[in-house]
Amino acid sequence: MNTVTQALALFKKGQQQEAEHQIQAILQRTPNDLQALQALGMMAAQTGRLDEAERLWRRCVELAPNQPANHINLANLLMGLGRINEAEGFYRRAIALVPQMPVAHYNYGRCLSALGRLDEAILAYRKALALQPAFFEAGVNLGLVLCEKEAYQEAEEVYRNLLNHHPETPELRVYLGDMMRLRGQPDKARLEYEAVLHKYPQHPRARLSLGLLWIDEHGLAKAAELIEPLIKETRLPKGDVLVALALLRARQGDQKTAIDLLSEAIRAGANRPQHYLTQAIWLAEIRNRDQALAVLEQSLALFGDKPPEILGQLIVNQRHLCNWQHWDERIKTLVERIKNTDRAIISPFVALSIPGLNSADLLKVARAFAKRFQPWVKQSAKLPQRVIKDISVSRIRIGYLSCDFHEHATAYLTAGVFERHDRKRFEIFAYSWGPNDDSAMRRRLLSAFDRFVEIGSLSHFDAASRIRADGIDILVDLKGYTRNARTEILALRPCPIQVNWLGYPGSMGASFIDYIIVDSITVPEDHASYYDERLAYMPHAYAPVDDVPVKLMTPTRADAGLPEEGFVFCSFNNPYKITPDIFDRWCNLLKDIEGSVLWLFAERESVKHNLCHEARLRGIAPERLIFASKVSHEKHLARLTLADLCLDTLPYNAHTTASDALRAGIPILTCLGETFPGRVAASLLTAAGMSELIVQDLDAYEAQARFLATHPDELIQLRERLRAGQHRSAYFDTERFTRNLEFLYQRMWEIYQCGHPPRLIAPK
Structure with missing residues (x-):
């Protein structure tokens, strides 16, 4: 009579069909044969039939709920399917059944790490090592999580202790090098990698890590030589190689390929919150903000707000799309976190446009970000x-x-x-x-x-x-x-x-x-x-x-899609600078100034849709928003002359956009902010001799815009003064600027x- 042991031997030899046939024969005789169900579940999992494997492992758990291996096997399968929250419960049950089982604590640590619960993962790995001090995988993973927590000294101690148990294991030297690379010690990291490669020239993990080090240093040709051949390497997790290749392609400027590679890496098991964040950043760089936002929302659902940088990226992508869902709640949370941490949880450039951050906060963010460059200082x-x-x-x-x-x-x-x-x-x-x-x-x-x-x-x-x-x-x-x-x-x-x-x-x-x-x-x-x-x-x-003269061929209002009559308020700032507060003021003006329109820059349909939706919520018909797309600089300067008044944004002003308006002879109204980016338009207006267009708060901003829209003679005088100043003010004198x-x-x-x-x- 065939046995499960015989079937497993056949499967190991590659005789899959015969092996499964023998297992099925056993189950026909005894449908609840636990060993047979376990073996068939393993075969299904290893041949990619994951739904079948899940069904079989769940059956094993039902039949033998007190066997920890059944819980661990089902949890491992769920982890591979990305259902990490489900997996956690089964790992916990396995530990409850046998608290002294090192592999259960190790797998639980993997699950917690994937969920971003790093402190708990560290405890789980330490428990596994306490039970089995030479547990290689537990030690390696503990070191990786400690590195993620920037606890580099502790990580080094873990790796060196593990080396005492596994002195001839080159992978440990590589992981030690990885820790040094993250710690900002690239020279020490290189020594570790090269020591391994000297003895094992084709060692895949050492080649991968050295390639990543070259990416850090912008040595892209050398990185490519090391990383690209590894795509065929079977001794490395495919996801790790795909992540490295994605990082290389992104640094080479091919974000589209990088995004595809990172998606493939996630499907291959590199299912970590940091990879979703990176993918979203690259999607944003190729101006696919809608997809970037979708990826971030997916990560939020899977991992919560881990890593901490995800909230800032979520907000910045929402802002680029003028998607103001959960605006107050998310901005408040982000500002509180920035004020209460010394870590770089947001890029300094993104911080510049976050309402509620003052100059001291921006300096704090910049200092935290600058720490990552200390290895280069050394x-x-x-x-x-x-x-x-x-x-x-x-x-x-x-x-x-x-x-x-x-x-x-x-x-x-x-x-x-x-x-x-x-x-x-x-x-x-x-x-x-x-x-x-x-x-x-x-x-x-x-x-x-x-x-x-x-x-x-x-x-x-x-x-x-x-x-x-x-x-x-x-x-x-x-x-x-x-x-x-x-x-x-x-x-x-x-x-x-x-x-x-x-x-x-x-x-x-x-x-x-x-x-x-x-x-x-x-x-x-x-x-x-x-x-x-x-x-x-x-x-x-x-x-x-x-100040080089530009010949402006002034278009007609019809050319720009503007109505022939009516006051034209204009803001050609990037959409991310528009906040709900400033949009409230603009809509108030549209309500008060009959026949007026708001001329905005927007290329994405989603931006237009969202702004039209926000206008409706404020009682403004969407057709009163006119959207302009990108044109050449000369054509842009020319079309600006069709505007009656440019409206600035806060807390991040128009910069080049304000310069363009002044160069085209169009007044721009600004509200003086507290921080540098919120004071730039005031700087330009002062230099151009137009300081009366600077106000101190948003109430005055709205009132002044309303006044100018209803007093055409005043507005004409401003335009005439501005255009006359182009021939005599310091602002429009490039020669004088250069001497200064x-x-x-x-x-x-x-x-x-x-x-x-x-x-x-x-x-x-």
Whole structure:
């Protein structure tokens, strides 16, 4: 007579059908044969018939509820299906049945870790190790969770203790290296990986980890050599390889492929909340905010608000879509968490637009975020020595660091400055890692610099070494903490003076940034305590405008989809800057000003749908919202002339958008905020001589907008003054702006040459 043991032997030899046939024969004779049901459940699970496996394992639990193995097997299956909350209960029952069973505590730890309950997972793993000190998998997983908690010293102790039990296990050296990599000790991590690869050149885990280290360092070619061949490697979990490959593709700029790979990784078992968060960030980068929000909501349902960064990402994607569901509750929770933690649970750039955060909060967020660059600060001593130059025979070398030297808002603001730098006193370098779109702006920028250096293919260290070798005296970062920044280069300190300007309106909270260029409106001197940089003051606005004349072919209202009659309120700010409070004010104006319309920038249908829905809730017909899409910069400036009054947002003002309005001769009404990003429009208006368009609160904002909409003569006078000022105000004079900027650079250099630390620089 056939036995379960014989059937299992056949299955092990690959004779699946015969094995299952023998098991079925046993079950026909004795339907409740527990061993046969267990064996058939295992066979079904291993051949991908998961629904059948679940049914069989549940039957085993019913027949033998006091056998812990049945609970563990069913829980393991549920874990693989992503039903982690269900799995937890079965693991708990197994432990209740046999409290001294190490594997039960280990599997329970895996479940808790997947649920984001890391403190409980640590206790479960420690219990497994207490029962079985040499339990390899429990020790490894405990180390991983401790690393996730940033308890690196404890993780190192766990790994080194495990090495005492498994001294010849190369994987432990790799995990030790992973801990060092996360701890900010890349050199020590590399030594561990290379020690393993020296003995085992094709060791898959060591190759994977070394590849991830190269991704961290932007050494993408070397990372690809290590990671890409591993896709065929059977000794690694497929999900781990797919995650690494996704990270590589994302860093190479192919977010779409990265997203697909990460989805595949999650399906393959890499089902962790961090991966959902990463996927959502990449979806947002390719402007698929709807899907990003869906992924975040899915993660929230599966794991709760783990990791803590998820709430900030959820809010920022909602804001980009003008989806204000749960707005008050989520904003309140996020603000409370930011105020009560020292961890970086939100990116500094996202924090800038969160209502309820003050300047002290923004500095706290920036400082927490800046800590991740400390490993690079520690490596700065490895850069080549700087050559001391004779200033009497050398021009000051200025390097501008950015990936936006193409058709981009930053380029439109700065191109004229780069062109007008005094070449007798300054030598101007660009360090670029952005796209070459072969646009007219790109060609203009290539001509504007003395040297245009592509660093996209260089690692962070090699890029910093190149900047050091070029003898740059003052490195000006135009990115700050915005998308695609390479702050690691600045952390390596390639230059004696490093400056934050224009791209990021706030303190970077970093020891490696010496100055931030501001003006007295964006950062009054009594706000200096909210900046770790020293303040370098421009006499007028901190932001330039390009005064190169543009021929504007004014379109008709019909061309822009606007009604022929009626007052046109306009806000071309990105939708994420619109808050429910500011939208309330706009709708009040539409109610009061008969025939008026609100002209907004929106490309996504979901944004239009959500704003129309919000308008209906406020008693405004959706057709009174007119939506504009993206056009060329020249066409955008031209269509702006059709607006009667531009309305600003708060707490994050119009920046380039405000500059565009003023350049087109259209008044923009702003409410002065507390933080840098909420004071930019006021800065530009003051420099343009239009300070009467600055109000102090939203009641005054609404009242002034209503007044101007009902007093056309007053509005005409404002427009005439604004257009006349384009020929004489400091704001519209790029030459004067550049000389004032150069004065700041000269003072920075003089202070450095005298051996003094950075200090506040008053305007010229």
